[in-house]
Amino acid sequence: MNNEIVSVDLGSNSFRVLKYDCLNHKIVLEYNEVVGMADGLVDTGIISKEAMLRVVSAIKHSSEVLNYKPENAVCVTTAAMRKAKNSKEVLEFFKNETGINFEIINGDEEARLTLLAVKYALKRENINSDNFILLDIGGGSTEIIVNTKDKYSAKSFDFGIVTMTQKFLKNHDLHKDLENRKIEIRDFLDSLHLDLKNYSFVATAGTPTTIAAIKLGQDFFSYDRNIVNGAIVNLEDLANSLDIFKNSSKEEIARLVGRGRVEFIEVGIFIYKAIFEVLNKKESIVLDDGLREGVAINYCLTKCKN
Structure with a gap:
């Protein structure tokens, strides 16, 4: 079991979770949900309370479905959180409600990590x-x-x-x-x-x-x-x-x-x-x-x- 890792990607529209086998580099289980985190962001500059609650609900549901502890997952979030004026409060809210700890990554790191996955995928295919x-x-x-x-x-x-x-x-x-x-x-x-x-x-x-x-x-x-x-x-x-x-x-x-x-x-x-x-x-x-x-x-x- 200690070879398994759970990663979470909270995007502007999607919430995606992966249980991954590090030893064999294989996907064990996955979870996807549309959470619409960036709804209204262009107009208001903030993540709405409704969107925050949808994300919390998705975290809790995914942890039940995939049987993982949110506080142990490796979690990143991207463009919407980079843009939002209230990102610090939003991430604190997520942590207080679920134990999850998100890191806001910049566009360069997002590109590097996505490329890493795609290189592995191309080899696999x-x-x-x-x-x-x-x-x-x-x-x-x-x-x-x-x-x-x-x-x-x-x-x-x-x-x-x-x-x-x-x-x-x-x-x-x-x-x-x-x-x-x-x-x-x-x-x-x-x-x-x-x-x-x-x-x-x-x-x-x-x-x-x-x-x-x-x-x-x-x-x-x-x-x-x-x-x-x-x-x-x-x-x-x-x-x-x-x-x-x-x-x-x-x-x-x-x-x-x-x-x-x-x-x-x-x-x-x-x-x-x-x-x-x-x-x-x-x-x-x-x-x-x-x-x-x-x-x-x-x-x-x-x-x-x-």
């Missing part, structure tokens, strides 16, 4: 992992990581599916905003002076995995990460998914993408499409592995060495 560009679309930030053999360059961009949706609902200029974001990303890539033709395009997080799942005939309730891992998604798949969402009711979309993601999925697809365009790529490899896996692997490599 027998996919060449030397040169690739990794996209991680989060709720409050988007990370782009360019991996060249044992070196990498990463940048965290200040937009995600939740914050961009909130701004879009207010200002109605999503595509103009995305064009500006594409320029930012292009500038970052140009600064690296690399030939991107020699790099595969890898994507992780909820939007890419949802598109891959829909392509494979899965919905939120039949989602199987083992089948999604290594799936190929192309621009046509994005267009097909947008068509499905345009012609479906909210209930049908919720069945496909999960409750709490309905209002964000289209913006997620537009962000995904924008990165395809910047990179001039026709397809991307999709992986379910991300930050929570990276947190667990990092802990195993640094703390569990005998």
Whole structure:
């Protein structure tokens, strides 16, 4: 039992827990819940009391389902908590209510840990992992990581599916905003002076995995990460998914993408499409592995060495 570690990733929209076997580098159990922590963050600058209570409820429920003690888990939180003016009070509230102890990590550390998970995942899926560009679309930030053999360059961009949706609902200029974001990303890539033709395009997080799942005939309730891992998604798949969402009711979309993601999925697809365009790529490899896996692997490599 002492070879097992529990990692927790509290994102802007999702709460994800992993029980991980350090000895065999295998996932034992997982738990995912939409908590909408960044709801209203763009307008108010704070995490709401309602969101805090949803997170506390998710922590308590996940600890029952996965049988772990929150105070013993390795826990990180990201963009929403980096942005929120009341983050210190929020984290104290979580600790007082559940015993859990979150560390707010910056965009660079988020990128490093996500990359670690993806490298392990690519090896597991027998996919060449030397040169690739990794996209991680989060709720409050988007990370782009360019991996060249044992070196990498990463940048965290200040937009995600939740914050961009909130701004879009207010200002109605999503595509103009995305064009500006594409320029930012292009500038970052140009600064690296690399030939991107020699790099595969890898994507992780909820939007890419949802598109891959829909392509494979899965919905939120039949989602199987083992089948999604290594799936190929192309621009046509994005267009097909947008068509499905345009012609479906909210209930049908919720069945496909999960409750709490309905209002964000289209913006997620537009962000995904924008990165395809910047990179001039026709397809991307999709992986379910991300930050929570990276947190667990990092802990195993640094703390569990005998």
